[in-house]
Amino acid sequence: MQTHEIRKRFLDHFIKAGHTEVPSASLILDDPNLLFVNAGMVPFKPYFLGEQTPPYDRATSIQKCVRTLDIEEVGITTRHNTFFQMAGNFSFGDYFKREAITFAWTLLTNPVADGGFGIDPLRLWPTVYLDDDEAEAIWRDEIGVPAERIQRRGLKDNYWSMGVPGPCGPCSEIFYDRGPEYGVDGGPEADEDRFIEIWNLVFMQNQRGPGGGKEGYEILGPLPKKNIDTGLGIERVACILQGVDNVYETDLLAPVIAVAERLTGRTYTATNAADAIRFRVIADHSRTAVMLIADGITPGNDGRGYVLRRLLRRIVRSARLLGASEATMGAFIEAVIETMATSYPDLPEQRSRIVSIAVGEEEAFLKTLSAGSKLFDDAAAATKASGATRISGGDAFALHDTYGFPIDLTLEMAAEAGLAVDREGFTELMAEQRSRAKADATARKSGHADLSVYREFLDRGPTLFTGFDELVTEARVLGLVTDGGRVRSATKGQTVEVILDRSPLYAESGGQIADIGTITTSAGLRVTVKDVQKLGKTVWLHKAVVEEGEITEGDDVLAQVDNAWRHGATQGHSGTHLVGAALRQVLGPSATQAGSLNRPGYLRFDFSASGPVTESQRAEIEEITNSAVEANYPVNTFETGLAEAKAMGAMALFGENYGDVVRVVEMGGPFSMELCGGTHVSTSAQVGPVTLLGESSVGSGVRRIEAYVGLDSYRYLAKERSLLAGLASSLKVPSDQVPARVENLVTKLKEAEKQIEKMRADAARASVGSLIDDAHRVGDVLVVSGSLDGLDAGDLRTLAADLRGRVASDVAVVALFSASGDKVPFAIATTESARSGGIKAGDLVRELAPLVSGRGGGKPDLAQGSGSDASGIGPALARLRELVGEIR
Structure with a gap:
């Protein structure tokens, strides 16, 4: 049974049972606790939290979900996916345990001809919470599952909450027995590789208090209404009904792996573990990337954009490690769109945009890989020069963190160079980074905002927006909120949120910032509205300051838009469309x-390119x-x-x-x-x-x-015309000749600067001979050193090599520094006899670089670096002589 058919049967089953079909929400919702929608119930949270009244008693949906906590586990096992489809049925104070269990059982076990999935009932094992006698009795006595196939489990496994204070409750999970070839008998308690969870039925009946983890919180008491929230994994059911071992072999991901095989020349087999992981990463991440881009995400350096960028780069890296030498992203993305189009018909409509963004990120990352390869070469050279055989964990981490190099790519390149990698050091640094990120996430996840103060207004219905037709509206004050609490009135100087029954002021949305305006009465009240925001997309919150008088709940007022502001705002918004x-x-x-x-007089438009x-x-x-x-x-x-x-x-x-x-x-x-x-x-x-x-660019693509x-x-x-007129007057030419005249002057200036630089370089080269005359001996070592201002790194390197040639017969070290603008380049060269005595240029550079606030490295015979502090040149030259003395 194809995945699209599984989706259809699920929805048809629950629609027939009186559920309202709710389309999948975007992967991006306005929720402070979530980067992406990560569960089927997320769009229904306002109903479960009591913030909004649901428009239906029972609903069903197949929700797009993305979970990214275990990105690096994807491919290593066949159980982790970043994108998945969660099918669910929901009851808001309507039915409860008996109906939820019956609905699930009949869909799973009814014959295919009757609209069910046709799964053998003998392969299904339910679990219930430790003390949920009611659920066990329903499974045993009404559904007919033998008691020995019903297992009780604790808070960690069979009790659900949102992770923050709010609704919670016991759950009953349904597991499918894949057979003895997958593990030992004994149900999910014995082996969750053999027995895989396919459906979770949550009986939302209690409230939970604060606390961390799955067990570190208190259950406070019953909810006013009992609710049902279930989640069936579409991909897991597809594995069962298609008779395959894992999701990567189903009809949605196998075609992507086939494309990867064609482009890389490798074959996907479970026996080659390293290659299998890479194929799975390509398939999983390609699908997730398509769905994220389709919902408006573009690659970036933080938040959702960074997650997408990381996924796309892992695809590129995996393809390269499999042997791909050409661009592959476009083919992967096209394959995903083809496989997913039946369920998501908007994907073909967005094809060109999705492909453009993904391919643009691939091109950018290939350039990054090139830069990272140079850093790796430097790290490998420095490792060998020091006599070590392992690239440090710090270097490996820098490659990963700065350039996005995966550790497996670093390991492979190191092996080719005859080196190992300090994997333990790398892992430790990665763990520290994850710990910091987790602590930061925990600090941000302080619980769902308490919107109960607005509940009355949300239940009452939407604010009537009159601003399309008028700029002044008679309205009534429905409520006032200050510092998160309801107040009856607010007086001069107070900041207040005003809820009106109707309003002409536009609430910020769709790229257009909010109107400003006033709320007044004939009795002398004057409130200045500085911002308007939407609550639950329906209620207008007028964020305002009382300038005169007292505003009171129930007042009849006049709400008015600032006319000049609205005129400018409409110009900006309409200009955006044009x-x-x-x-x-x-x-x-x-x-x-x-x-x-768009705001008054200005517009900003981002577009795919x-x-x-x-x-x-x-x-x-x-x-x-x-x-x-x-x-x-x-x-x-x-x-x-x-x-x-x-x-x-x-x-x-x-x-x-x-x-x-x-x-x-x-x-x-x-x-x-x-x-x-x-x-x-x-x-x-x-x-x-x-x-x-x-x-300008604001991100890849x-x-x-x-x-x-x-x-x-x-x-x-x-202003531009005035500036041009001033330039024309200064240059004594007509305005239309200004660009050519300026270009001519710039060309002459660049030529003069080149001549000056050449004169400086010539003067420096002419003084090179005096450096040998002024050289110092430290023991038996000749130290030729000095500062030659105005030379760049290339000139210093050439001069250092030239001077080394002049003193090649001696035990000698040549060290040249230069103060060149904001940079301090330097180069050190050693003769063969100096190197034989243990004096290595690369070691000296690394010792001296910090004195000029810089860094550097290189080989024992010639090394170079660059700093930013010219005042450190003198101390660096003095330290050079000390180092030579210490070595000899």
């Missing part, structure tokens, strides 16, 4: 939006945008169904969750049509002139354009 449309015209449909920010925008493309984008402004296109907004909007060609923001009914903003017919909940101008001419300020609009654009152009 720039986005122009970008797609110039760069093609793959230049999709990856984020935006494989490389920088050229100057000519930038000029064309600016011209198309301003042509659209001049065309004075009407701006129309209307609501329609999501499917209808997409059929019309309306652009959607990737990673955004839309309801069944969406708002479409249309500018100039086909010129721009997007799903958008923001405020806009009435016609495109009201945007005013648009001036692109620049274009993502570029950013910034622009001024309206009056801010005019002011910017006026």
